Amino acid sequence: GAGVSQTPSNKVTEKGKYVELRCDPISGHTALYWYRQSLGQGPEFLIYFQGTGAADDSGLPNDRFFAVRPEGSVSTLKIQRTERGDSAVYLCASRSGRSAYNEQFFGPGTRLTVL
Amino acid sequence: GDSVTQMEGPVTLSEEAFLTINCTYTATGYPSLFWYVQYPGEGLQLLLKATKADDKGSNKGFEATYRKETTSFHLEKGSVQVSDSAVYFCALFLSNFGNEKLTFGTGTRLTIIP
Numbered sequence: 001g002a003g004v005s006q007t008p009s010n011k012v013t014e015k016g017k018y019v020e021l022r023c024d025p026i027s028g029h030t031a032l033y034w035y036r037q038s039l040g041q042g043p044e045f046l047i048y049f050q051g052t053g054a055a056d057d058s059g060l061p062n063d064r065f066f067a068v069r070p071e072g073s074v075s076t077l078k079i080q081r082t083e084r085g086d087s088a089v090y091l092c093a094s095r096s097g098r099s100a101y102n103e104q105f106f107g108p109g110t111r112l113t114v115l
Numbered sequence: 116g117d118s119v120t121q122m123e124g125p126v127t128l129s130e131e132a133f134l135t136i137n138c139t140y141t142a143t144g145y146p147s148l149f150w151y152v153q154y155p156g157e158g159l160q161l162l163l164k165a166t167k168a169d170d171k172g173s174n175k176g177f178e179a180t181y182r183k184e185t186t187s188f189h190l191e192k193g194s195v196q197v198s199d200s201a202v203y204f205c206a207l208f209l210s211n212f213g214n215e216k217l218t219f220g221t222g223t224r225l226t227i228i229p
Binding site: 033059 | 119
């Protein structure tokens with residue numbers, strides 16, 4: 001079946017601009033996560049959704065970052081007033097809802113470059 | 116806070132060599148432990164996992180044992196192949212009162228030479 005998909009695969013923007021990154025989880029997966037992976041580092045947790053609600057947003061670095069999942073499926077990560085330090089690969093993952101310890105399936109990521 | 120420390124790379128080995136990538140963790144509770152792999156041009160994939168102390172995870176010839184006494188989860192393979200060349204990430208998972216996330220190490224790049 002289809003895996004987690006993310007669009008766009010690459011995004012280049014200028015400092016100060018607004019961007020939206022989209023994640024389509026595996027069908028039926030109720031839990032969705034966003035991570036950020038900077039060059040040479042492991043992924044860092046940003047936010048976790050269970051259904052439509054953000055259950056844990058403790059990883060969002062500041063109030064320029066916001067994410068939504070209005071219908072409990074597709075999620076959008078929104079970054080306002082982008083800064084060069086936001087450049088990274090943004091990863092989305094989803095898992096089935098039966099157990100928190102089920103495998104998280106990762107998408108290919110969106111590479112964001114802020115010039 | 117929770118953290119994962121793994122062996123720095125890059126690691127370069129000849130085909131059929133024995134592989135060990137060290138991983139230790141610090142956690143406030145009793146985590147599940149994972150190894151993820153990222154092959155060139157591909158997304159993160161789960162390689163193996165262990166959910167409690169003394170569990171051994173295994174897959175594709177790789178093994179790792181959850182050692183609570185040493186807070187370690189070292190990845191091993193007896194005979195590596197060129198196709199094992201990838202970046203390997205150790206991670207822990209904790210679920211506490213609705214908060215749940217994977218915490219990753221920095222990754223170890225492995226290159227296998229024919």
